[in-house]
Every structure is written in structure tokens, then in C-alpha cells.
Amino acid sequence: MTEGQRIALQSKWWPAACRAQGWKTSDRDLRLRVCMWACSLTDPTQLSLLEAINSDRQPERWLESTNDLDNGEDVDRVKACLGMLADSVKLTEEVGQPQFGSARRKWDVIRDHLKCLALYEPHPRRFLAHLIQDMFSAKLGPDITIKELTDVGGFGDSKGRKPSDLQRLVMRLAQIVNDKRNENRLVPPYTHLQGAAELTIHEMKITAGVFCDCRFCNVLRARGETPIVPPLPVEENWADFDPELETANGADPELGNTQMEEAENPF
Numbered sequence: 001m002t003e004g005q006r007i008a009l010q011s012k013w014w015p016a017a018c019r020a021q022g023w024k025t026s027d028r029d030l031r032l033r034v035c036m037w038a039c040s041l042t043d044p045t046q047l048s049l050l051e052a053i054n055s056d057r058q059p060e061r062w063l064e065s066t067n068d069l070d071n072g073e074d075v076d077r078v079k080a081c082l083g084m085l086a087d088s089v090k091l092t093e094e095v096g097q098p099q100f101g102s103a104r105r106k107w108d109v110i111r112d113h114l115k116c117l118a119l120y121e122p123h124p125r126r127f128l129a130h131l132i133q134d135m136f137s138a139k140l141g142p143d144i145t146i147k148e149l150t151d152v153g154g155f156g157d158s159k160g161r162k163p164s165d166l167q168r169l170v171m172r173l174a175q176i177v178n179d180k181r182n183e184n185r186l187v188p189p190y191t192h193l194q195g196a197a198e199l200t201i202h203e204m205k206i207t208a209g210v211f212c213d214c215r216f217c218n219v220l221r222a223r224g225e226t227p228i229v230p231p232l233p234v235e236e237n238w239a240d241f242d243p244e245l246e247t248a249n250g251a252d253p254e255l256g257n258t259q260m261e262e263a264e265n266p267f
Contacts, residue, residue, distance in 0.1 A: 001069045009066060013079055016086035021050075036063050038081035039074055043096030046084050076101030099164075103151035106166045110146070112210040113173045119190050119199075119208060120180035128173070135172065136165060 001009070017034070018025045037052045040059040044052070052059070069075055076098060083091020094100040117124040129145070136144045153164035163171070184198035193199065193207065205212040220226065
């Protein structure tokens with residue numbers, strides 16, 4: 001799990017569950033046991049989860065510490081189950097529903113793609129609004145926005161299931177960003193970086209202020225250095241996608257011929 005997730009677990013999710021259940025927040029063994037059962041049960045109710053925690057049975061998933069949790073499905077399960085124990089209606093709905101957590105991670109990827117796209121497109125979020133309508137309006141209606149896209153569905157598995165709508169958007173946006181990078185036409189205020197050769201992927205990501213996982217950056221991290229620390233996204237911060245929450249009908253994605261007002265800073 002990431003440092004941010006560890007902090008959230010210890011300062012927010014676990015204390016909230018303890019307050020609701022009458023537990024001591026300092027009980028490390030109990031915290032580990034709750035997390036182990038959260039990862040072991042597929043779709044528990046609050047009653048079945050508490051019964052397992054209080055039983056003498058051993059959970060299928062064993063943890064030496066919460067550091068053993070991965071930063072994906074494990075954390076999703078723990079967060080949802082602790083939320084259920086804290087009587088959070090919203091998080092209770094996510095128990096046994098992994099698509100909610102995977103969708104949040106894809107929104108974060110899309111945010112990063114938009115920051116990179118902003119090097120080449122003056123109105124990246126408006127561009128995204130048109131892209132979503134082009135891809136999904138026939139299926140989901142003319143006023144479709146990113147809020148209606150889900151991560152329900154498989155991706156490249158043995159059963160041949162198709163990628164989810166969000167996965168399709170992530171793949172298409174990544175392709176567009178790379179095509180724009182290869183075209184090598186930067187927009188103000190990045191024209192001072194314009195050169196005969198296109199920016200490398202590393203240069204593009206560092207300039208855009210997003211996480212880069214290239215070999216160079218990984219070597220720096222291994223030395224204890226951090227090449228860039230982008231701010232943690234605010235969970236479900238739809239303000240990041242404001243322009244596409246309005247219909248893009250009547251707007252020209254190339255000429256920007258629209259009545260919508262955007263702030264100078266696209267983010």
C-alpha cells in the first residue's frame with residue numbers, strides 16, 4: 001500500500017470503525033485481524049464480518065503487517081469493510097464490488113493523461129468531453145459524461161470479455177496523448193520547450209507534473225530521491241473534469257468554438 005493509503009487507514013478508516021464498534025484504536029492485533037478478514041471474505045455483511053473477526057477461525061489471507069496489503073484490490077476491500085463497520089452507507093455499497101476501486105484508479109490515470117494532453121491541446125478537458133461523446137453517445141446517450149462511465153466488465157481474460165467503458169477510454173486517451181507527443185506541436189506556455197525532436201515520455205510526464213515510472217526515475221527512487229511528487233488526487237474530485245460535465249454539443253474541439261467559459265488554467 002502507498003504512504004497515503006497507510007495514513008488514511010491509521011488516521012481515518014480504522015478510527016471510524018473503532019468508534020462505531022467500541023474498539024481501541026491502539027489494538028494492533030485486532031486491526032490486523034480485521035484487515036485479514038476483510039481481504040479473505042468475498043462479499044461479507046457487517047454481521048458475517050464481525051462473526052468471523054470474533055471467531056477462533058483463521059482467515060485465508062494472512063498479514064504480518066498492513067504493509068503486506070497491495071495498493072489495489074486489498075486496500076479497496078479493507079477500506080470498504082472498515083467503512084461498513086463504521087456504518088458508512090456509501091462504503092458499505094462498495095463491499096464486494098471491486099469495480100468502484102478500480103474505477104477510481106482509472107480516473108486518476110485519466111487525470112494524468114489530461115495533464116499531459118494540456119501540453120498539446122489548449123482545452124484538454126473540453127477535448128475529453130468530445131472524445132467521450134464520440135466513443136459512447138451511441139451506446140449511452142448524447143449527453144454522456146465521464147460520471148456515467150463504469151469499470152464493470154473484464155479485460156483480456158480467458159473468457160473473452162470486452163474491456164469496460166472506462167478501460168476503453170484510458171486506452172484511447174493514452175494513444176491520443178502519444179500521437180500528440182509524436183506530432184510535436186506544443187501549445188503556449190510550453191512553446192519554449194519546442195524542439196526539432198519530440199519530448200520523450202519522461203520529459204512529457206515531468207513537464208506535465210505527473211508520476212513517471214521510467215528507468216531513470218525508478219533509479220532515483222531506489223536511491224531515496226524523488227524526481228517528482230505530484231499531489232495526491234482528491235477522491236472522486238469531479239471538479240477535475242468540470243468542462244466535460246457540461247454537454248459538448250455545438251463546440252468545435254479543434255477551433256474551440258463554444259460558449260463554455262474555461263479558466264485560464266485548464267486544471
